[in-house]
Amino acid sequence: xxxxxxxxxxxxxxxxxxxxxxxxxxxxxxxxxxxxxxxxxxxxxxxxxxxxxxxxxxxxxxxxxxxxxxxxxxxxxxxxxxxxxxxxxxxxxxxxxxxxxxxxxxxxxxxxxxxxxxxxxxxxxxxxxxxxxxxxxxxxxxxxxxxxxxxxxxxxxxxxxxxxxxxxxxxxxxxxxxxxxxxxxxxxxxxxxxxxxxxxxxxxxxxxxxxxxxxxxxxxxxxxxxxxxxxxxxxxxxxxxxxxxxxxxxxxxxxxxxxxxxxxxxx
Amino acid sequence: xxxxxxxxxxxxxxxxxxxxxxxxxxxxxxxxxxxxxxxxxxxxxxxxxxxxxxxxxxxxxxxxxxxxxxxxxxxxxxxxxxxxxxxxxxxxxxxxxxxxxxxxxxxxxxxxxxxxxxxxxxxxxxxxxxxxxxxxxxxxxxxxxxxxxxxxxxxxxxxxxxxxxxxxxxxxxxxxxxxxxxxxxxxxxxxxxxxxxxxxxxxxxxxxxxxxxxxxxxxxxxxxxxxxxxxxxxxxxxxxxxxxxxxxxxxxxxxxxxxxxxxxxxxxxxxxxxxxxxxxxxxxxxxxxx
Numbered sequence: 001x002x003x004x005x006x007x008x009x010x011x012x013x014x015x016x017x018x019x020x021x022x023x024x025x026x027x028x029x030x031x032x033x034x035x036x037x038x039x040x041x042x043x044x045x046x047x048x049x050x051x052x053x054x055x056x057x058x059x060x061x062x063x064x065x066x067x068x069x070x071x072x073x074x075x076x077x078x079x080x081x082x083x084x085x086x087x088x089x090x091x092x093x094x095x096x097x098x099x100x101x102x103x104x105x106x107x108x109x110x111x112x113x114x115x116x117x118x119x120x121x122x123x124x125x126x127x128x129x130x131x132x133x134x135x136x137x138x139x140x141x142x143x144x145x146x147x148x149x150x151x152x153x154x155x156x157x158x159x160x161x162x163x164x165x166x167x168x169x170x171x172x173x174x175x176x177x178x179x180x181x182x183x184x185x186x187x188x189x190x191x192x193x194x195x196x197x198x199x200x201x202x203x204x205x206x207x208x209x210x211x212x213x214x215x216x217x218x219x220x221x222x223x224x225x226x227x228x229x230x231x232x233x234x235x236x237x238x239x240x241x242x243x244x245x246x247x248x249x250x251x252x253x254x255x256x257x258x259x260x261x262x263x264x265x266x267x
Numbered sequence: 268x269x270x271x272x273x274x275x276x277x278x279x280x281x282x283x284x285x286x287x288x289x290x291x292x293x294x295x296x297x298x299x300x301x302x303x304x305x306x307x308x309x310x311x312x313x314x315x316x317x318x319x320x321x322x323x324x325x326x327x328x329x330x331x332x333x334x335x336x337x338x339x340x341x342x343x344x345x346x347x348x349x350x351x352x353x354x355x356x357x358x359x360x361x362x363x364x365x366x367x368x369x370x371x372x373x374x375x376x377x378x379x380x381x382x383x384x385x386x387x388x389x390x391x392x393x394x395x396x397x398x399x400x401x402x403x404x405x406x407x408x409x410x411x412x413x414x415x416x417x418x419x420x421x422x423x424x425x426x427x428x429x430x431x432x433x434x435x436x437x438x439x440x441x442x443x444x445x446x447x448x449x450x451x452x453x454x455x456x457x458x459x460x461x462x463x464x465x466x467x468x469x470x471x472x473x474x475x476x477x478x479x480x481x482x483x484x485x486x487x488x489x490x491x492x493x494x495x496x497x498x499x500x501x502x503x504x505x506x507x508x509x510x511x512x513x514x515x516x517x518x519x520x521x522x523x524x525x526x527x528x529x530x531x532x533x534x535x536x537x538x539x540x541x542x543x544x545x546x547x548x549x550x551x552x553x554x555x556x557x
Contacts, residue, residue, distance in 0.1 A: 134371055166371045169413050215366050222367035225327055225359040226380035226427065227351055233385045237378035237395070 009069065009125070010132050015060040017130040021246045022139025025127050028253050032123045035260045036116050044263040045115070051256065052122055061129045069125035070118065077117050084110035137161045142240050148231075155231025163219070174211060178204050270340060270435055270467055271303035271326060271357070277334030278321055278490075295321040297490040298335070303435065303469060308461045310470045310478035313487035314512035322487065323439040323471045327357040340434060355384065358428030360441045364420035373415075373423055374399065374408040380431040398429040401464070402456045418449025422456055429460065435467040436460070442477060454480060475502075476516045479537035486511060499535035518542040 017025070032051070039048050056066060070077075090105030127136070141158040148154050182203050183189060189200050278296040281289045295318045303309055313319040324330040325337045328344040340356045342349040358380075361367045370376030374395050381391045399405040402422040412420055421441055428436055438457065442450040458480055460466040470481060478484050484501045486494040488511040494501055501508070502519040522536040522545070531549060536542050
């Protein structure tokens with residue numbers, strides 16, 4: 001079971017969104033997040049909503065994956081909604097009940113904030129559902145490479161991410177093994193309150209930590225033995241190259257941003 | 268000039284106490300001399316603590332000698348500036364298959380060494396394909412290494428070294444964590460590399476039946492080379508080997524004992540198949556009467 005664990009939530013498909021260069025998608029996400037905070041008029045809400053709907057459709061990822069991505073933040077969305085609805089004051093009272101009064105502005109504010117949050121999550125999900133973690137890492141490395149000139153260790157950071165991605169399934173498999181080994185020796189991991197259960201995790205975490213250090217040492221040796229000497233003079237097996245569709249996508253992203261800014265200023 | 272020349276190699280592990288003073292000195296290697304010619308397939312065998320892994324780590328400059336010299340393709344490993352060139356010449360496959368695969372996708376992992384060397388992308392693609400084909404793993408190229416068996420992972424690791432086109436490949440107990448099938452897979456791949464591509468192979472192991480495949484065996488015990496020779500020559504001295512906590516393959520020992528009993532079993536038998544063939548030959552020549 002654990003062998004097949006997938007990191008992130010990549011959904012294999014062959015849509016245009018899947019095939020776009022990860023750098024385009026990364027920029028697209030950033031622009032989109034900015035737009036979500038720029039939107040104020042109903043027009044701009046409409047435009048952003050249309051963009052989300054279109055992107056979700058052309059990604060060809062089943063809708064339930066997007067719904068699933070919203071689950072972890074569901075509580076935060078509800079909380080934001082409640083806080084806004086009760087604590088925003090305005091002129092037009094809709095409901096008055098004791099000291100609690102709900103204003104029309106409150107309802108609008110609550111809706112706006114919830115929509116923003118939902119769009120934030122959906123747009124990140126669009127990236128992670130259509131791009132493998134490795135592609136995201138490669139995209140970041142290439143896009144941020146110019147920062148190397150001001151001594152930001154981009155290559156080292158992305159190498160760490162690559163290694164982390166590679167070892168997550170291995171470590172998780174190992175955790176499982178240690179767990180079973182400890183349970184078979186009579187460790188009680190299931191009962192007790194939260195504090196007791198947290199304490200019971202120690203016999204799992206200590207061996208895991210020790211073996212992770214050993215792994216790190218081995219891996220460093222193996223990398224050395226294969227002539228690893230940092231990012232200098234390194235070539236890439238999979239060199240990212242822009243295609244025609246990537247250029248078009250860039251233009252569309254910029255046009256979208258311009259549109260939202262115009263709407264903010266003139267509508 | 269030999270490809271690898273190890274002369275009078277000494278190595279000491281130094282453990283330091285809290286004050287940084289040298290506390291315990293353990294001598295792992297005491298005057299080891301080994302020469303490896305191009306195209307050779309040699310095995311270094313020894314039980315736990317014999318110093319065989321320490322020896323292996325000297326061959327690609329992971330460890331530097333305390334005394335003596337290690338020369339790889341006329342490069343001295345003790346000089347810092349030679350390190351990269353030596354590692355290009357001597358590729359090393361380690362014990363744990365999981366801890367030496369760096370890429371999340373098999374072909375990308377094989378390419379890792381080439382990326383480090385700065386090989387152009389087109390050339391890299393060609394070499395990755397060739398080397399994965401050599402070890403019979405090309406059909407898995409775009410898959411994740413996590414789903415492979417131990418033997419397959421080691422073959423990927425070997426492909427990663429082969430792609431870098433080294434002149435000598437060192438296998439540092441690369442089969443120790445594998446099941447019998449995985450061990451056979453890996454050894455078959457290595458043997459083929461040696462035969463077909465003329466790759467020089469140094470196999471570090473404590474399995475005698477693996478060493479039997481080599482052209483020449485060095486027996487290491489307590490940091491010293493105690494015996495060396497062809498597998499037949501070494502296996503003949505099975506009593507001596509037992510002192511070094513090493514076990515001769517059953518077939519080889521049986522052959523020696525049968526000969527001692529006066530049965531005309533030929534010399535140089537190292538594995539089961541050869542013994543079975545030899546016995547059936549004797550039976551057809553002499554009948555069952557002996």
